[in-house]
Amino acid sequence: MAKTSAGPKELGWSLAAASTVTAVFVLSNAPTPLYTRWQTEWEFSSGTLTIVFGAYMVGLIGTLLVAGKLADRYGRKIVLVPGLIAAVTAAGLFLSATDVMWLLAARLLAGAAVGAAVTAGMSATIDLAPDHRRRTGSMIASAAMVFGAGLGPLLSGALSQLIDTPQSWIFGIVLTVTVLTLVVAIRLPLHRGFVADGPVERLWSWPSVPRPNRRELVWGAAAFAPGITSTSFFLSLGPSVLATGINAPSPLLAGAAACAMFLVATGIQFALAHLRTRTHLALSSSAAFVSMVTLTASVTISPTPALFVIAALLAGAAQGLGQLAALTLIGTRIPSNHRAEANATLNIAGYVPAALLPVGTGYLIQFIPFGAAVITFAAAVMAFSLAALITVRISTAEHVRPSTSDEQVIRCETDAAAEDALLVRAQT
Numbered sequence: 001m002a003k004t005s006a007g008p009k010e011l012g013w014s015l016a017a018a019s020t021v022t023a024v025f026v027l028s029n030a031p032t033p034l035y036t037r038w039q040t041e042w043e044f045s046s047g048t049l050t051i052v053f054g055a056y057m058v059g060l061i062g063t064l065l066v067a068g069k070l071a072d073r074y075g076r077k078i079v080l081v082p083g084l085i086a087a088v089t090a091a092g093l094f095l096s097a098t099d100v101m102w103l104l105a106a107r108l109l110a111g112a113a114v115g116a117a118v119t120a121g122m123s124a125t126i127d128l129a130p131d132h133r134r135r136t137g138s139m140i141a142s143a144a145m146v147f148g149a150g151l152g153p154l155l156s157g158a159l160s161q162l163i164d165t166p167q168s169w170i171f172g173i174v175l176t177v178t179v180l181t182l183v184v185a186i187r188l189p190l191h192r193g194f195v196a197d198g199p200v201e202r203l204w205s206w207p208s209v210p211r212p213n214r215r216e217l218v219w220g221a222a223a224f225a226p227g228i229t230s231t232s233f234f235l236s237l238g239p240s241v242l243a244t245g246i247n248a249p250s251p252l253l254a255g256a257a258a259c260a261m262f263l264v265a266t267g268i269q270f271a272l273a274h275l276r277t278r279t280h281l282a283l284s285s286s287a288a289f290v291s292m293v294t295l296t297a298s299v300t301i302s303p304t305p306a307l308f309v310i311a312a313l314l315a316g317a318a319q320g321l322g323q324l325a326a327l328t329l330i331g332t333r334i335p336s337n338h339r340a341e342a343n344a345t346l347n348i349a350g351y352v353p354a355a356l357l358p359v360g361t362g363y364l365i366q367f368i369p370f371g372a373a374v375i376t377f378a379a380a381v382m383a384f385s386l387a388a389l390i391t392v393r394i395s396t397a398e399h400v401r402p403s404t405s406d407e408q409v410i411r412c413e414t415d416a417a418a419e420d421a422l423l424v425r426a427q428t
Helices: 009-029 032-042 048-075 077-096 100-129 131-162 166-187 211-236 239-246 251-271 277-299 305-333 334-366 371-399 407-412 413-422
Strands: none
Touching: 009 100, 009 131, 032 048, 032 100, 032 131, 032 166, 032 211, 032 239, 032 251, 048 077, 048 211, 048 334, 077 100, 077 166, 077 239, 100 131, 100 251, 100 305, 100 334, 131 251, 131 305, 211 239, 211 251, 211 277, 211 305, 211 334, 211 371, 239 251, 239 277, 239 305, 239 371, 239 413, 251 305, 277 305, 277 371, 305 334, 334 371, 334 407
């Protein structure tokens, strides 16, 4: 593959591309503290609430199935700009919502916008970073996602506590931000795509990556999936856990916990950036496991808001580290002409369990005690994260090489990146 045009390689443009990702995730998570208010006002069940959350996943996964190939073949803008138009429309629907059907439509479009952001937006962020700072570009892309995911609920939770009619204020602000980032996306100096050297693949085929890179993508997905599934639970059913399982109904607490969760997800990436990617993978799975142990304790042994918040913070750490590890592997190991498709594959692997398990738990609540349903969810994530920890740790250990070439080391911007170069490139 060869680029049709080069485009500038300044870190400022990388940050500009990252702002589009942040804006979309602000939109995605801003409704979180309002769900219990809407549920009370419009009188719908926890099952219906999880369907609203599931509509987001339908839009997201449906977009991921085609967005990666489109962005790699025709350029990032052809996916990113329509995605931001969907975000603007979703913000308008949330602003005007009067019943659950409005929420379903808004969440569906928000999911499509997130699908565009995690494929084209994140890939653009990495593409626009200088070649010798690919690892930094990966970190910016990852931090942009979790920062926006935390900023949304903080904004929403604070305004819900301060204003009697927060809906118009929250989504008026979100609408303004998404319109501004749409303008930014249009101006990004991105190339128009890649010219295929071989046979052109069908756009509608399942997203994948070249065979030599698949093992590395599996490593990243195995760590990323438990973390994002955990944070999805706190976003969708966290307010219900506070209200029902802990008897502490508070939109501000729900929003603050979600915000803190994603601030941890952002901060821990910078704090532990010096560690090897292999260590990030292990820490992510461990944090997801401990998060679910703490969540179980918060609805059984000690039903207190403090334990709930600790569980949320650990979930944020799990997602942040798993996401950083996965995006670093994609940014440094996978060719740019397959990077958006790799991001799509990664997010499908993460968001499918992140959709199915919380939605299933929401329905399970209607048939068994609330605490038992939460424990069932936690046990499933604990089992998966433990399996991921063991298998990825063994797999990566088996493929470490004792040395690396000077050329590989020169391409790394930090000592940690040089150590990552020891992590084997996947074999066919």
